[in-house]
Amino acid sequence: MLHFIYRCLFVICLLTNFAHADDSPHFQIGTMYAEKIRGVGLYAGFEAEEILPNASGYIDATLLISDAYDAEQPVFGGVSIGLRTALDVPLSPYVGAGLYVGENEKEVSASHDKIDNDHNGFIDEKWETTTDNQLMTAVYPEVGFHLQVGETFSIRMMGRYMVSSFGRSHDDWFYGLSFAFGHD
Ligand SMILES: [Ca+2]
Ligand SMILES: [Ca+2]
Numbered sequence: 328m329l330h331f332i333y334r335c336l337f338v339i340c341l342l343t344n345f346a347h348a349d350d351s352p353h354f355q356i357g358t359m360y361a362e363k364i365r366g367v368g369l370y371a372g373f374e375a376e377e378i379l380p381n382a383s384g385y386i387d388a389t390l391l392i393s394d395a396y397d398a399e400q401p402v403f404g405g406v407s408i409g410l411r412t413a414l415d416v417p418l419s420p421y422v423g424a425g426l427y428v429g430e431n432e433k434e435v436s437a438s439h440d441k442i443d444n445d446h447n448g449f450i451d452e453k454w455e456t457t458t459d460n461q462l463m464t465a466v467y468p469e470v471g472f473h474l475q476v477g478e479t480f481s482i483r484m485m486g487r488y489m490v491s492s493f494g495r496s497h498d499d500w501f502y503g504l505s506f507a508f509g510h511d
Contacts, residue, residue: 352376355385357483357505364499366393366489374507376413383413389427391489395497396463397431403463405429411469423469427489430460465489467501481507 352373359368372387387407394401409425437444437457444455471485483505491497 351509353481353507353509355387355483355505355507357387357503359485359487359501359503361393361489361499361501364393364395364497366391366395366499366501368392368501368503370407370505372407374411378410381413382410384408384410385425389429391427391429391463393497395499396491396493397433397461400431400433400461403429403431405463409467409469411473413473417475419473421471421473423471423485425467425469425487427465427467428462429464430462433459433461435459462492464492479508483507 352375354371355374356371357369359370360366361368368389368391370387370389372385372389374383374385376383378384385408389405389407391403391405392401396403405428407425407427409423411423412421413419414421434456435458437455438451438453440457441450442455442457443450444457445452467487467489469485469487471483474482474484476482483503485503485505487501487503489499489501
């Protein structure tokens with residue numbers, strides 16, 4: 328799990344440098360929930376304004392947890408990137424779209440891979456295991472409201488319909504709330 332997080336932080340650092348030029352990106356943190364697949368999402372990252380005219384872009388390190396994705400290892404760690412419309416008014420509806428790429432991590436049997444996985448000098452003992460990662464990607468449209476509170480703080484309420492690479496029975500609406508900090 329840690330290497331997911333390191334990888335995500337690395338990507339965020341890249342974006343922070345990239346987006347540093349004019350407007351400093353806003354730090355955002357959020358949570359979301361999907362009823363049908365009993366999914367929970369947690370994310371943190373940066374949103375940069377005016378990546379395109381009247382549009383902001385963001386990148387978040389994102390954990391998605393649902394036993395509909397994987398009953399044994401339901402925690403997927405990854406990255407979300409996306410774009411949202413942005414109007415310079417205190418309360419505004421917005422639309423957006425994004426992409427999620429993540430993976431889980433599971434221990435699987437490694438008794439037939441011709442590798443000494445536990446480094447004890449004997450190859451393919453029956454208890455040897457190795458780590459396997461299952462990749463999931465999802466694309467999503469997003470709709471919601473953005474509320475600017477003062478100069479440095481904003482709240483976003485949103486729904487995103489996550490269309491999963493695992494198939495249509497894994498698709499669901501995630502409803503979320505996020506908070507962003509930073510100057511315009
Ligand atoms: Ca061994
Ligand atoms: Ca082995």
